[in-house]
Amino acid sequence: MSNDRIPVTVLSGSLGAGKTTVLNHVLTADHGLEVAVVVNDMGEVNVDAEHVAQRSDLGGDDEIIELSNGCICCRLRGDMLDEVGRLADRREFDYLLVESSGISEPIPVAQTFAMGFEDASFDPTDTYALDTMVTVVNAHSFFESFDSGAALVEDGLEDDAGRVPEEVLLDQIEFCDVLVLNKCDLVPDDALEEIEAVLETLQPRATIVRTEFGDVDPDRILGTGAFDFQAAQNSAGWKHELQHEHAHDPREEHGVTSFVYQRDRPFHPYRIASLLSELPDEIVRAKGFFWSAGREDVAMGIDKAGTSVRAGPSGQWLATLPERERKRYFAARPGLEDDWDDEWGDRMTRLVFIARQFDETELIDRLDDCLLTDAEMGENWDAYPDPFEPQERRELALANE
Numbered sequence: 001m002s003n004d005r006i007p008v009t010v011l012s013g014s015l016g017a018g019k020t021t022v023l024n025h026v027l028t029a030d031h032g033l034e035v036a037v038v039v040n041d042m043g044e045v046n047v048d049a050e051h052v053a054q055r056s057d058l059g060g061d062d063e064i065i066e067l068s069n070g071c072i073c074c075r076l077r078g079d080m081l082d083e084v085g086r087l088a089d090r091r092e093f094d095y096l097l098v099e100s101s102g103i104s105e106p107i108p109v110a111q112t113f114a115m116g117f118e119d120a121s122f123d124p125t126d127t128y129a130l131d132t133m134v135t136v137v138n139a140h141s142f143f144e145s146f147d148s149g150a151a152l153v154e155d156g157l158e159d160d161a162g163r164v165p166e167e168v169l170l171d172q173i174e175f176c177d178v179l180v181l182n183k184c185d186l187v188p189d190d191a192l193e194e195i196e197a198v199l200e201t202l203q204p205r206a207t208i209v210r211t212e213f214g215d216v217d218p219d220r221i222l223g224t225g226a227f228d229f230q231a232a233q234n235s236a237g238w239k240h241e242l243q244h245e246h247a248h249d250p251r252e253e254h255g256v257t258s259f260v261y262q263r264d265r266p267f268h269p270y271r272i273a274s275l276l277s278e279l280p281d282e283i284v285r286a287k288g289f290f291w292s293a294g295r296e297d298v299a300m301g302i303d304k305a306g307t308s309v310r311a312g313p314s315g316q317w318l319a320t321l322p323e324r325e326r327k328r329y330f331a332a333r334p335g336l337e338d339d340w341d342d343e344w345g346d347r348m349t350r351l352v353f354i355a356r357q358f359d360e361t362e363l364i365d366r367l368d369d370c371l372l373t374d375a376e377m378g379e380n381w382d383a384y385p386d387p388f389e390p391q392e393r394r395e396l397a398l399a400n401e
């Protein structure tokens with residue numbers, strides 16, 4: 001590999017998905033590259049590093065950096081950089097493979113390599129080039145992961161931000177270049193096709209590679225040059241839907257439905273909160289923003305990953321901005337002005353749902369029942385009880401891309 005900088009592939013994926021198995025397969029494959037490895041394990045003892053050391057034909061311990069008792073997406077970000085900096089000083093090698101812990105969020109890990117990290121003494125950007133973000137998906141427990149999250153992680157193991165495994169799994173799927181669908185030996189073909197259809201809907205940009213015991217062709221995950229921070233960050237299926245679909249538009253493939261619900265009348269806060277708390281499990285993913293009557297100051301956001309649902313203030317309506325600032329947004333985004341309402345500005349609802357084996361008509365009816373009635377449109381909305389959190393994150397709803 002003639003690149004000046006050392007290319008890096010990061011393996012993400014939930015606990016037990018097969019990251020170490022993939023890693024060992026790549027290390028013992030015949031690709032002619034000298035590969036150094038970082039293995040991150042949440043426990044005190046780095047079991048994965050031991051498995052890698054035993055199984056691979058790597059020489060001394062020098063080639064495997066073990067980062068234990070914390071996660072490289074949060075607490076150990078700086079430690080990881082310091083270690084890979086020392087490694088690059090110490091010896092020559094062609095490629096760096098990073099196995100993150102099962103609960104690592106991929107975006108901070110990618111940022112750490114692509115942009116460095118303030119707490120670290122080493123700046124990776126001259127030495128390393130992030131090449132491929134890979135997420136290993138466990139085909140065998142894929143659908144159960146969304147039903148309960150229980151298959152992914154033992155109780156109480158949340159990341160520092162309090163995110164649950166289903167949310168982290170969705171992040172790992174939505175932010176990557178390659179999805180390795182592992183444990184295919186345990187799943188019949190028709191189920192694999194359905195899983196692939198869900199994955200393609202959640203993440204249309206990534207290539208999907210089916211594997212058994214991690215038998216991936218190294219060319220699929222090493223030296224692909226596929227990583228592009230901006231593209232990866234915008235690649236989630238729900239973002240495409242939110243940006244490009246302007247109306248209800250279901251599409252179905254292998255029982256996987258993806259549709260946008262859009263309305264310009266506000267929801268009754270109590271009714272929508274109650275519906276959101278009991279969304280059907282068939283909805284694997286829901287994202288977007290909505291208008292809750294009485295909260296004309298703020299756009300409410302929704303984030304459903306498997307059974308985990310979060311909803312609350314998440315952005316500012318453009319209508320609440322001073323006119324000059326608003327015009328800057330309009331100038332920067334042609335088309336934004338098209339949906340502008342004379343009375344309510346950009347206040348509206350746009351929600352994306354990705355579901356499997358699901359008839360969306362009932363949900364659409366139930367969502368419509370949450371909209372204010374004609375009589376309620378004339379009421380004092382400020383008198384409605386507000387079930388949502390009061391605090392606000394300062395993001396623009398329409399910039400929610």
Ligand SMILES: Nc1nc2c(ncn2[C@@H]2O[C@H](COP(=O)(O)OP(=O)(O)OP(=O)(O)O)[C@@H](O)[C@H]2O)c(=O)[nH]1
Binds near residue numbers: 018020048
């Ligand atoms: N049947 C089957 N078992 C597999 C496959 N890939 C891995 N395994 C087994 O699944 C278990 C977990 O695999 P690992 O490679 O350790 O998974 P991991 O993602 O590194 O797990 P953590 O490091 O705990 O997050 C091991 O017992 C593997 O032998 C596969 O394709 N099929």
